[in-house]
Amino acid sequence: EEEMVESGGGWVQPGGSLTLSCTASGFVFSGRVTQWFRQAPGREREQVAYTSASGTGTHYTNSVKGRFTASRDDASNTIYLRMTRLRPEDTGIYYCYSSYKGTTGRGIQVTVSS
Numbered sequence: 001e002e003e004m005v006e007s008g009g010g011w012v013q014p015g016g017s018l019t020l021s022c023t024a025s026g027f028v029f030s031g032r033v034t035q036w037f038r039q040a041p042g043r044e045r046e047q048v049a050y051t052s053a054s055g056t057g058t059h060y061t062n063s064v065k066g067r068f069t070a071s072r073d074d075a076s077n078t079i080y081l082r083m084t085r086l087r088p089e090d091t092g093i094y095y096c097y098s099s100y101k102g103t104t105g106r107g108i109q110v111t112v113s114s
Contacts, residue, residue: 002026002103004096009108012086016112020081022096022105030055030074033099036081038110040092049081053099063089086112 008020020036036048049070051058058070069082079096093107 002101004098004103004105006094006096006105006108009094009110011111011113013114014087014112016086017082017084018086018110019083020094020096020108020110021078022080023076023078024098024100024103025077027098027100027103028074028077029072029079029098029100030077034070034072034079035097036070036079037095037097037104038090038092039095039107040089043092045095048094051079083110086110088112 004022004024006020006022012018031053033053034051037045038048039045048064049058049060051070055072067085072079091112094110095107096105
């Protein structure tokens with residue numbers, strides 16, 4: 001059974017950093033598009049990062065450019081979202097996604113507040 005599990009979320013003060021991880025089982029990330037989404041309370045789900053199937057190109061939404069970095073490690077079948085200089089408006093539930101059957105993780109909470 002295909003599954004993706006996120007980890008690394010939590011609470012952080014503004015200006016801090018977190019790294020989210022998403023590990024897949026039952027399929028591999030290699031050769032497939034991956035994305036990170038987030039959903040803040042009362043707002044629609046927003047795409048944060050889109051990485052090409054080759055893993056060599058990533059598009060970021062404007063609000064996170066220069067602060068977030070998506071990456072992929074094929075050896076561990078894990079994708080990452082490194083988040084720096086976090087802001088309160090980055091608060092939300094973060095989800096990872098693979099184009100393999102549209103598989104999406106369960107989501108993990110990120111809270112940025114003082």
